[in-house]
Amino acid sequence: MTAEGAVVIGWPQLLLAASFMLITGALSVAIGLGLVKDLAVASVRTYVQLLALGLVLRWVFSVRLWWVVVVLLGVMTVVATRIVVKRAPDAPGGLFGSALFSMAITAITVTFAVTALIVRVPVWYEPRYVIPIAGMVLGNSMTGIALALERLFSDLDSRTGEILALTALGADRWEAARASVRMALRAGLIPTINSMAAAGIVFIPGMMTGQVLAGADPLEATKYQIVVMLMVSAATAIGSILAVMLSYRRAFTADGVFLEKGLRGPAS
Amino acid sequence: MVVAPLLAARGLTAVRAIDGRDVRVLDGVDLKLAPGDIAELRGPSGAGKTTLLLAIARLLPGAGGSLALAGESADATDPAVWRTKVALLPQRTALFPGTVEENLLLPFALKSRDGATPPSAEALRAALDDVGLSDVALDRDTARLSVGQAARVALLRVLLTAPRVLLLDEPDASLDDASAAAVAAMTARFAEAGGAVLRVSHLRADAAATVRLHLEGGRLGGGDRDDR
Structure with missing residues (x-):
């Protein structure tokens, strides 16, 4: 599944990207930044908001009204x-x-x-x-x-x-x-x-x-x-x-x- | 024949919210000034002396009462044009960034003074010399003036525009005796030329004052006229 030579990101890989935030979270705990909750909420929001945007845009682009x-x-x-x-x-x-x-x-x-x-x-x-x-x-x-x-x-x-x-x-x-x-x-x-x-x-x-x-x-x-x-x-x-x-x-x-x-x- | 006073204020009122309740800072103030008058306004701190000056200059939102200049009602005059004739010099000297010359010429660039000819550089020089500022160059940056020099430049900036009435809010509050004397002399000369002055005084009494007023509880007392 490639478009014009672009490599498509699969769902497992998308979840894997969350591990960046796990590392950041672990560092936050280690140093005592007190940001774990903020990081978690921000990460979830990134996934939810952008995926929703993608779905909305896919619909808007297809109906073309x-x-x-x-x-x-x-x-x-x-x-x-x-x-x-x-x-x-x-x-x-x-x-x-x-x-x-x-x-x-x-x-x-x-x-x-x-x-x-x-x-x-x-x-x-x-x-x-x-x-x-x-x-x-x-x-x-x-x-x-x-x-x-x-x-x-x-x-x-x-x-x-x-x-x-x-x-x-x-x-x-x-x-x-x-x-x-x-x-x-x-x-x-x-x-x-x-x-x-x-x-x-x-x-x-x-x-x-x-x-x-x-x-x-x-x-x-x-x-x-x-x-x-x-x-x-x-x-x-x-x-x-x-x-x-x-x-x-x-x-x-x-x-x-x-x-x-x-x-x-x-x-x- | 009754001559209309130069400035007439009738029933001036002002309400200000202080600590959550409305206080009548001015409670029906009547005031008349004739050409040549220097009225000295005194009163306890917070009595509304500054508020009265602001109301007369039409710089107080929500002020009530009526004002007239030489018999002409303020309602018939654009507020900005009124302020060119009834000029307030605020207590805190506010010179703008730039040179002394730029500051002195600034009023002449305003729309409300459309058509007025700005004074020449020679006239500005002479005016500075006249008020004891012969050591201040026209191209001196205002940031490099002493407090006393800045106060005189600010007063001169107003006087050069030839207003009819001058409202001074403690013009000598932060000045040494020599500068204060220079300010008093400038004021006296303005009155002698037919202007009227209302000046809030706190520290020094103005020896040249012809009228002494006292503001307390929102009302104006005094009005004793010294005959010179």
């Missing part, structure tokens, strides 16, 4: 947004809406730009392409947006005195927040820029590794990887900029007065 793809994209976007909001505890309430909007716009535009213009799939909702690409777009823009939002509000809070002085001099919300917006966007984009710069020298990107292991020609895999890296960077940039520009105002009143952390109300 447009609405199944759309529902799946919707669920992925909502879950990613929840993670973003949870990671920015200092953010004001009402953030979910703007984060969801940013994630959705980014995921839709970048995913379908890639599938329609670069990969040129014959059917717009072709799940074999749309789902993995949307997954990478959402996963990466999620990290960027979360970093940017977390930094935005923590930087605003650290500049409370400066923002009061600026506002007292007649600055509007944008003028008072601008320095923090810059910081936030840099924080959101720098990991992506760094990984682009290190790709191919420091590490072989995950997607390319997967394709090569599955039997693809390394140069063909490289082309895909370049598209993916640029797409992910664009998604991170668009998503972070949208999310930050839509939410910085929430730290201010309509009169342009900055609301300190305690006055903003809880994130929702």
Whole structure:
């Protein structure tokens, strides 16, 4: 049972991989790390979640229904947004809406730009392409947006005195927040820029590794990887900029007065 | 003929949650300032002196009451534009990263002051010399100013924008006597030119003060006018 020269992993071998975790667990006990339970739970989750994903994707790829793809994209976007909001505890309430909007716009535009213009799939909702690409777009823009939002509000809070002085001099919300917006966007984009710069020298990107292991020609895999890296960077940039520009105002009143952390109300 | 005061505040209220219960920090404060007034505001710690300044600068969310500048109601003015005319200098000096010149010019780059001509480098130099900062170069990084120098640069930054009313929150709290005297002189000159000053004082009494006010229990007392 081989596909294009790739060696297929059998079920016994898959179980054998768990022995890595047995060794790690034994080490944990020996050194007294107290991580045995966490390791066990994480290992079981890896098996269950990824096998479930494989089964779901196998079904989605075989039925090839447009609405199944759309529902799946919707669920992925909502879950990613929840993670973003949870990671920015200092953010004001009402953030979910703007984060969801940013994630959705980014995921839709970048995913379908890639599938329609670069990969040129014959059917717009072709799940074999749309789902993995949307997954990478959402996963990466999620990290960027979360970093940017977390930094935005923590930087605003650290500049409370400066923002009061600026506002007292007649600055509007944008003028008072601008320095923090810059910081936030840099924080959101720098990991992506760094990984682009290190790709191919420091590490072989995950997607390319997967394709090569599955039997693809390394140069063909490289082309895909370049598209993916640029797409992910664009998604991170668009998503972070949208999310930050839509939410910085929430730290201010309509009169342009900055609301300190305690006055903003809880994130929702 | 009744002349409208430069600044009129009526029935200012502010509620703040302290230890889980709502406290009326300002409980109907009335205040009038005429051109040339230097009003000294005193009161026990926590009486709401800073809160009153914030309310007058329209920097206090949820504040109640009415404000007017030269007879014109605050409701008719954009809050950012109001703050360019009724200027608050917060207690903690906040100069921004950059040079002294960049800090002095910053207010002129704001949209609320659209159309205002920024002072020339010569004018800035003269202004610094005027307040005893002749040894401070325009391209000096603000991180390398002493506390007293920074306080004077921050006050100068506000004065150069020519506001009508100046709200000072303990401007000399952390200053030595010489710097405090320089700040008092700058304030006095602003008032002589027709501005009105409301200044929270804690340590030193301002000898030039024309009105003395006392804030306690959310209400304003005093208002005795010294005739100069």
